[in-house]
Amino acid sequence: MSAGLLFGTLTGTIIVSISGTVAAAAAFLIARYFARERILKLVEGNKKFLAIDKAIGENGFRVVTLLRLSPLLPFSVGNYLYGLTSVKFVPYVLGSWLGMLPGTWAYVSAGAFGRAIIQEESDVGFHGGSNQFLTLGLGLLATVLAAAYVTRLAKDAIKDLE
Template identity: 50%
Template sequence: MNWFRSEVVTVKRVAIAVLIVGGLLLLRLLPTDELRNTLQTWLDDLGFWGPVVFVGLYIVATICFLPGSILTLVAGAIFGLGLGLAVVSIGSTIGAACALLIARYLARAKVEQLAETYPTFQAVDEAISEAGWKVVAMLRLSPAIPFNVQNYLYGLTNIKFWPCVLTSWIAMLPGTFLYVYIGHIADSAVAGEEKPVGQWILLGVGLIATIAVTVYITRLARQKLKSRNREL
């Protein structure tokens, strides 16, 4: 059983995030300020309901297999670090929970067909039967199966709903914070915000530290997955 054929390596994910930042910086040369300001104005005009609407959009995106990384970057740009992390964390967790319930009770046959396309799923199912939430945590930190697909496949396993949801929420936080942080810094740069040099340095050091911690955690998770794979 090879758990790692489709593994998304964290370094690759970070590289993609860096490329996205580069793209956002290049957008400064294009007339995109109006679009970005329109979106923020729309959410601001909604008041309390702005973050709620964004959470709803994130839930729908998660259920519909749409990439959440872009929305996460947008959240960091529009809401900042604290609120951005909150709305993405809530949206991604509720979306994952909804997908699990859909797979378990509404569309099991379709999800079983999806599972057949992932040779690693049988090994995942067996490991979850033995270790439960611990395997879910490792997969969330260093996924052998893409995030949106995991949400549905967990519905086919025997893991209980709340342990899976709680574990997913906690294990997804490092990656969520990283992308929100990148979106926040990139937006500040694109908008040409005037910050003291020391503050920019602090933001940059914080980003580097966040990437380093995320990579370190992911490597630990990969090592644990490999160890469990050898045991099966």
Template identity: 40%
Template sequence: MGHRINAMIASVFPNARLSWAKMALSVVALGMLVIIGREFGDYLLRFLLWIDTLGVWAPVTFVLVYVAATLTFVPGSLLTMTAGALFGLVEGAFYTFVGATIGSALAFVIARYLARDAIQRRLVRYPKFAAIDQAVGLEGFKIVLLLRLSPVFPFNFLNYALGLTTVTFRAYMLGAIGMLPASVVYAYYGMLAGDVITLAGGVPSNSGVSYYVTMILGLVATVLVTMVIIQAARRALRNTMTS
């Protein structure tokens, strides 16, 4: 029995070095934004300017789009980066968190009350979810929080999958606070990316080189802090599941 549990845990928690590699690649990708900006900077600017023309409805529109993306399994990282480029770090992360929270709540309700059979059939593709299903019945809020902090499963999939567990809706929603670190990181990345693409696209910028150096260093520091949080969450989740 112990070997089976260990095997399940091993399947849930992949090599941590892979996560570091992914985050390192995301930082390296920043340089690619300059090249991309040469080709697509103008299109991005038009899109952002269109959203910006909506005035007070711009945040509402973004939140609604994010909710729809969450429900339809569209990756939210690009949308979060767009929020950072459009609204800035604080507002971008906040609007992302609001959209993700509403979307995840709706997905939970759909899975639990409206489309349970369909979601259960989809779960067959994720046999490692059985380990999470057992643990969440014991410590719902703690497990949900750790799952949000540690991206063991895809965000959109997790929203529906948790609706099939015994976790209460209250514990599920409280665990949404674990989405904040990722929201901040991607919004920060988007804020910086937006500036870089604007600069690369030929649009005048009033910011000097020191501004971009500071932004890049801040991004690296934010990524490192987030990775520390993720690794701590992985360890805590592993310990909870083995206890």
């Protein structure tokens, strides 16, 4: 939201998207290279974990993208957990970026909406002035509705994977 307030919707989304994806990639690599071998030794006989690991490895991009779209798993925890699975790095990064993009856009748009409110109040108040306030408000509403719809689709798709 701060990025939207400070930089506007487009620039704020680009900044947050890049930084969020880099942070997710860093956490993934930390888990992959410092913990994966230990975890594999701990779950050596666990057929359920091995089956889940295999499914994620084979469908990494799809699984990561869908789970990022659906808030079933907190992002910070997910970043490390994916590093413990056999998902490949590039599909993980691309799936993370794509799956986080709608939520990023929604939060940054909310910040840009706040910026528009502040500018309207300081420039001309709510009487008259530009249509920026209305445009951003409608855009934010559309973004929230689209995010809710995509979340429902992602949850349904995750159920299908199970």
